[in-house]
Amino acid sequence: MDLLTVTSTQWDAWIAQFFLPLARILSVLATAPVLGQSPAPVQVRIGLGLALTLVIAPALPPTHPSVSLVTLEGGMLLLEQIGIGLILGFCLNIVFAAVTMAGDMMGLQMGLGFASFYDPTHATFRPLVGQFLTILFTLIFLSMDGHLLVIDALADSFQQIPLDPALQFHAQGWQIGLIWAGALFVDALRLSLPVLAALLVTNLGLGVLTRAAPQLNLFAVGFPLTLAVGFIVLDFSLPALPVLAERMIHASIEMGLRMTTGLLH
Numbered sequence: 001m002d003l004l005t006v007t008s009t010q011w012d013a014w015i016a017q018f019f020l021p022l023a024r025i026l027s028v029l030a031t032a033p034v035l036g037q038s039p040a041p042v043q044v045r046i047g048l049g050l051a052l053t054l055v056i057a058p059a060l061p062p063t064h065p066s067v068s069l070v071t072l073e074g075g076m077l078l079l080e081q082i083g084i085g086l087i088l089g090f091c092l093n094i095v096f097a098a099v100t101m102a103g104d105m106m107g108l109q110m111g112l113g114f115a116s117f118y119d120p121t122h123a124t125f126r127p128l129v130g131q132f133l134t135i136l137f138t139l140i141f142l143s144m145d146g147h148l149l150v151i152d153a154l155a156d157s158f159q160q161i162p163l164d165p166a167l168q169f170h171a172q173g174w175q176i177g178l179i180w181a182g183a184l185f186v187d188a189l190r191l192s193l194p195v196l197a198a199l200l201v202t203n204l205g206l207g208v209l210t211r212a213a214p215q216l217n218l219f220a221v222g223f224p225l226t227l228a229v230g231f232i233v234l235d236f237s238l239p240a241l242p243v244l245a246e247r248m249i250h251a252s253i254e255m256g257l258r259m260t261t262g263l264l265h
Helices: 008-032 042-059 072-109 126-144 146-160 172-212 220-262
Strands: 116-119 124-129
Touching: 008 042, 008 072, 008 146, 042 126, 042 146, 042 220, 072 124, 072 126, 072 146, 072 172, 072 220, 116 126, 124 126, 126 220, 146 220
Parallel strands: none
Antiparallel strands: 116 124
């Protein structure tokens, strides 16, 4: 009786069936917020990527036609999976960058442009208010199971963008991404607008007061006043942050899928 034989073509198909999803999953884990940050050891991220691949890959249909990773077509398909994963992670990172930008704008207007803390995640110094909002946004992201939403969107991406070498590149996906990025930064401006508007009124009042009383020490009065007004308005604005954060996170995941689907179909 003949033993079970496996041809080289079958081996190539099985290897591609595992490594192609692994490339997409590791790309997302390398760039997605929280999951891809430097405090998470590389070994943990690789182990998580392997575990997710073992769960997702068996449920995927085989590539049609079957490709070998050692061919030019297989290499291009591998790069395609890496690009899809990077785009999905990048869309989520834009949300965190927008929140950080909103905090930096508030801190600058409050007179805290010089106050910065070392951020071990990005190995750089970050302004105080921007760092505070980023940490708060990260906690909201975890509390709403954002890390699980990322994994769910990653699994869903294999249904919307299958492992198919016949997919063609289309530039309209970039237009979708640019429009969404502009709308996202409008949300960030909306987040910082109450503080910026209050500080604008405060600075106008200080300007009028300085004209009325030139002997007034503007630095001694203005700096504590802008700090107090900024923190008070920020405190009143924080209850709206979870609602805005949830909307921005869901929109970023949806837009990441729409953008990759628009680029490859």
